[in-house]
Amino acid sequence: MARHHTPDRDDRRRPPGALLRPDGSAPTGPEEGAEGGLVPAAGALPETLRGPATLLLGLYLVGLFLCVAGNTASGTSLLIGTIKDRLFAPWMVPLWLDLGHDTRLTYGLPEDADHHLEIRLAGELAGKPSGQGVGRPTAALRLPADGDHSERAARWRRLAAAAALAEEDAEQAGVLPAAIGAGSFAAAGDDDLEIRIVRSVPPDYASARSPRSDETALEVRVRRRDGELQLIPIPPAEEVAPLIDAAPAPGGEN
Amino acid sequence: MGHRSSSSVGALAAAAAGTWDRFWFTPTTAGRLAVVRALAGLLGLLLAWSWAQDLVVWFGPDGIVSPQVLGAWRSPTALSLFDVARSSAALWALFLVGVGLLGLLAVGAWTPLAAPLAALFWASLLHRGPMLVGPADDVLAVILWCLVVGRSGDAFSVDRRLAAAESRPSWRNGLALALLRLHASVIAAAAVVSQLKADVWWNGTAAWWLAARESTRVDLTGVFAGSEIATNLVTHAIVLFEIAFAAGVWNRWTRGPVARAGLVGWPLIGLVAGEPMWGAAMAILAWACLPDESAAGTAGPPL
Numbered sequence: 001m002a003r004h005h006t007p008d009r010d011d012r013r014r015p016p017g018a019l020l021r022p023d024g025s026a027p028t029g030p031e032e033g034a035e036g037g038l039v040p041a042a043g044a045l046p047e048t049l050r051g052p053a054t055l056l057l058g059l060y061l062v063g064l065f066l067c068v069a070g071n072t073a074s075g076t077s078l079l080i081g082t083i084k085d086r087l088f089a090p091w092m093v094p095l096w097l098d099l100g101h102d103t104r105l106t107y108g109l110p111e112d113a114d115h116h117l118e119i120r121l122a123g124e125l126a127g128k129p130s131g132q133g134v135g136r137p138t139a140a141l142r143l144p145a146d147g148d149h150s151e152r153a154a155r156w157r158r159l160a161a162a163a164a165l166a167e168e169d170a171e172q173a174g175v176l177p178a179a180i181g182a183g184s185f186a187a188a189g190d191d192d193l194e195i196r197i198v199r200s201v202p203p204d205y206a207s208a209r210s211p212r213s214d215e216t217a218l219e220v221r222v223r224r225r226d227g228e229l230q231l232i233p234i235p236p237a238e239e240v241a242p243l244i245d246a247a248p249a250p251g252g253e254n
Numbered sequence: 255m256g257h258r259s260s261s262s263v264g265a266l267a268a269a270a271a272g273t274w275d276r277f278w279f280t281p282t283t284a285g286r287l288a289v290v291r292a293l294a295g296l297l298g299l300l301l302a303w304s305w306a307q308d309l310v311v312w313f314g315p316d317g318i319v320s321p322q323v324l325g326a327w328r329s330p331t332a333l334s335l336f337d338v339a340r341s342s343a344a345l346w347a348l349f350l351v352g353v354g355l356l357g358l359l360a361v362g363a364w365t366p367l368a369a370p371l372a373a374l375f376w377a378s379l380l381h382r383g384p385m386l387v388g389p390a391d392d393v394l395a396v397i398l399w400c401l402v403v404g405r406s407g408d409a410f411s412v413d414r415r416l417a418a419a420e421s422r423p424s425w426r427n428g429l430a431l432a433l434l435r436l437h438a439s440v441i442a443a444a445a446v447v448s449q450l451k452a453d454v455w456w457n458g459t460a461a462w463w464l465a466a467r468e469s470t471r472v473d474l475t476g477v478f479a480g481s482e483i484a485t486n487l488v489t490h491a492i493v494l495f496e497i498a499f500a501a502g503v504w505n506r507w508t509r510g511p512v513a514r515a516g517l518v519g520w521p522l523i524g525l526v527a528g529e530p531m532w533g534a535a536m537a538i539l540a541w542a543c544l545p546d547e548s549a550a551g552t553a554g555p556p557l
Contacts, residue, residue, distance in 0.1 A: 202466030
């Protein structure tokens with residue numbers, strides 16, 4: 001296939017100061033000089049580097065393919081994972097190039113909803129409006145604030161989502177909520193906090209006029225006792241409250 | 255017969271080698287890459303601002319992303335310069351140095367030094383808080399490493415203004431632009447593959463799920479709620495655009511149109527998806543994919 005030559009990227013065009021072939025085209029590789037030696041064209045890749053550069057490029061292309069194939073939400077095969085981890089991760093991870101680029105944008109799942117972080121004092125003070133406590137604010141701190149569309153807010157949302165999703169991972173479960181609690185003790189002035197991860201779930205398209213609903217993805221109590229950090233899961237409300245059947249039993253009292 | 259077939263194989267191999275060389279190593283002027291450099295530097299500064307406001311809250315001595323948290327999140331081979339910043343002052347000092355490097359990159363000052371150091375800073379920052387990283391951060395990291403390869407300081411830069419000699423085409427610019435084009439295509443293709451695993455991208459309601467989130471930058475819920483056809487149209491348009499972009503940048507007839515469409519399309523998708531910075535980063539990659547006659551044709555004027 002004929003190559004489309006352009007004024008800017010043209011391997012036949014003479015770069016400024018470059019040597020000319022007899023036909024007037026600009027060399028892109030080593031050029032035979034007046035005395036028969038090899039003289040690299042101006043701006044061209046020296047012939048001695050062509051082999052190593054090609055080898056490095058080939059290596060990188062394989063690494064790129066393996067990173068894309070090995071970093072999907074669907075998981076990866078043992079073969080690809082092993083090759084990538086042994087041969088490519090040691091140098092691609094530090095450069096932040098071990099990326100899958102699987103930008104799904106949304107799957108319409110609850111985990112794709114915007115996540116918020118709520119931090120409030122635990123125990124009796126919890127949930128009271130600000131000002132009704134004992135001299136310090138007791139209202140929940142919500143991060144990011146409602147209506148905040150900044151990139152900073154997006155990072156808080158990612159942090160909250162990561163904390164919720166990590167509950168499915170044995171190694172990561174509870175780590176972030178505990179860290180969020182510990183990191184908030186000083187600001188809250190208390191060593192006993194409740195951390196709640198809230199999902200703001202959009203309505204289905206079928207009920208598009210409905211408002212978003214807040215769902216609790218995770219709720220824990222984090223406290224420090226005698227210098228030791230304790231993480232106490234708070235079960236969802238439906239697990240601790242009795243279910244009350246609103247409809248009267250047939251023949252029963254109303 | 256045997257001689258003829260071996261010579262044809264040799265000719266094919268030579269043609270393939272020539273194509274490979276032309277794609278990766280053609281000497282190219284720095285103008286287009288310089289625009290990528292300036293835009294990437296500016297995007298880096300914008301993204302850095304979003305890290306700066308909570309830097310100590312996240313990474314400080316008593317920050318949320320403590321070494322224990324990192325131990326559970328980070329790959330064993332990950333490294334970060336920020337790991338050695340044990341105090342808030344050291345953290346801020348390192349961060350401000352990095353911001354300065356991004357600024358130098360944006361204006362093209364000491365570019366041969368600023369480009370690799372800015373890429374190193376960016377990778378270190380992302381490794382310090384991997385759970386806070388978004389798709390724009392990822393794409394910017396790729397762009398910054400590609401810039402390390404080229405001579406992007408040869409045009410539209412302080413370096414160019416201070417240089418005594420005229421800048422020349424370089425194979426390094428061609429290689430950097432080829433890498434950027436490759437990644438633009440791979441990122442778009444990977445996004446499509448990822449999206450098409452979910453029903454919402456097939457039944458046409460994905461645009462609704464994007465628009466109905468609080469984080470979206472343009473409120474299209476009224477439009478989508480009133481017309482399912484419009485919702486389907488936007489959903490399918492996003493997928494088709496990504497497919498067209500991923501494939502189109504490899505054909506000389508389609509490369510220009512899809513790259514130009516990418517300058518508009520990616521930011522629009524970013525706005526709808528609540529990831530405007532990602533849209534901007536992809537638009538920078540689209541700029542790198544433009545055919546040469548559409549981009550800055552020469553080394554360009556000094557800053």
